[in-house]
Amino acid sequence: MRVLITGAGGFVGGHLVDFLLTVPDTALHAAVFDPPGKNPRLDGRPITQHVADLRDPEAVRDLIDAARPDRVYHLAALAQVGASFRDPWKTLENNIRVQLNLQEAILRSGLDTRILIISSSEIYGAAGGSTHQIDESFPFAPGSPYSVSKVTQDMLGLQYHLAHGMAIIRARPFNHIGPSQKGGFVAADFASQIAAIEAGQQEPVMFVGNLTAERDFTDVRDVVRAYHLLLEHGTPGDAYNVCSGAARSIQSLLDTLLSFSSAEIEVRQDPARMRPSDVPRHVGDASKLRAATGWQPTIPFEQTLLDILNDWRQSMGVPVRPDRV
Numbered sequence: 001m002r003v004l005i006t007g008a009g010g011f012v013g014g015h016l017v018d019f020l021l022t023v024p025d026t027a028l029h030a031a032v033f034d035p036p037g038k039n040p041r042l043d044g045r046p047i048t049q050h051v052a053d054l055r056d057p058e059a060v061r062d063l064i065d066a067a068r069p070d071r072v073y074h075l076a077a078l079a080q081v082g083a084s085f086r087d088p089w090k091t092l093e094n095n096i097r098v099q100l101n102l103q104e105a106i107l108r109s110g111l112d113t114r115i116l117i118i119s120s121s122e123i124y125g126a127a128g129g130s131t132h133q134i135d136e137s138f139p140f141a142p143g144s145p146y147s148v149s150k151v152t153q154d155m156l157g158l159q160y161h162l163a164h165g166m167a168i169i170r171a172r173p174f175n176h177i178g179p180s181q182k183g184g185f186v187a188a189d190f191a192s193q194i195a196a197i198e199a200g201q202q203e204p205v206m207f208v209g210n211l212t213a214e215r216d217f218t219d220v221r222d223v224v225r226a227y228h229l230l231l232e233h234g235t236p237g238d239a240y241n242v243c244s245g246a247a248r249s250i251q252s253l254l255d256t257l258l259s260f261s262s263a264e265i266e267v268r269q270d271p272a273r274m275r276p277s278d279v280p281r282h283v284g285d286a287s288k289l290r291a292a293t294g295w296q297p298t299i300p301f302e303q304t305l306l307d308i309l310n311d312w313r314q315s316m317g318v319p320v321r322p323d324r325v
């Protein structure tokens with residue numbers, strides 16, 4: 001089975017590669033922006049790297065001709081909600097253009113490829129203020145430029161399925177976190193500051209944004225397993241939430257991370273971290289995913305947070321203790 005991953009050098013891509021390397025009879029191909037030798041999560045591993053600027057239609061056609069994939073995991077995207085407010089067109093152009101190029105190239109190739117595209121729970125926006133679990137039938141209510149890009153990606157996937165019969169499955173992940181996530185996402189932003197304070201690289205003051213929001217967090221290692229199950233067993237044309245079903249406040253995420261540190265840390269709100277609009281509460285319903293695949297998340301929230309903090313500690317030369325919650 002020839003499997004192509006876009007965004008393989010990124011946070012989720014790296015974890016998906018770790019997982020797919022354990023799946024027998026899988027020939028992995030990665031679309032990368034940086035040349036081989038500059039992709040630490042991929043270099044030296046049994047993966048064929050294809051350098052391509054996915055915003056360029058011709059480069060994507062060449063990529064598909066070279067990789068001739070049976071399966072595509074389309075992860076490449078700009079994923080920071082906060083950053084999308086600062087440069088809306090960058091996120092819109094990148095996320096929409098790249099997926100369009102990919103779908104067009106596969107359509108024109110005549111290959112019978114199954115494609116997983118990554119939408120987002122952000123498309124549901126404030127979900128009408130609902131405190132219930134959000135299922136796939138909730139209407140779209142995009143509140144950020146990022147969520148508009150994801151609504152469009154979601155609809156492009158559906159449209160190519162309806163118009164051309166392409167085997168496109170849409171995943172709608174809620175928040176996913178884990179080791180090696182870069183800054184710009186809440187758990188990484190908080191854990192990196194705690195580790196920097198422990199390492200003596202930052203004054204014992206950490207900066208935070210909105211702590212009242214609630215989100216549904218899943219460990220990225222569980223999420224990539226869900227992606228694999230969906231691509232193999234999901235119904236083409238369908239959309240599936242990927243989530244844990246539990247709402248957690250950002251305050252509780254902060255408190256849990258702080259409980260792993262013996263440093264005395266002052267917490268200060270930073271106006272620059274507040275957004276023009278922020279979804280107040282997101283909690284999802286993954287019944288459809290469970291029914292289709294039997295998937296269940298396995299890694300507890302607290303363990304994920306400790307793994308993230310320890311990952312930042314390691315990168316800053318701080319002793320890691322303990323490694324189990």
Ligand code: GDD
Binds near residue numbers: 209211215274
């Ligand atoms: N990033 C960040 N940094 N967020 C903060 C901070 C901070 O210092 N302080 C508070 N927050 C709050 C945000 O305002 C938001 O309410 C919440 O923490 C989560 O923010 P993010 O981690 O940036 O995630 P997100 O919910 O906006 O979007 C994530 O989840 C989506 C799926 O629902 C991203 O991973 C998206 O790419 C993904 O599609």
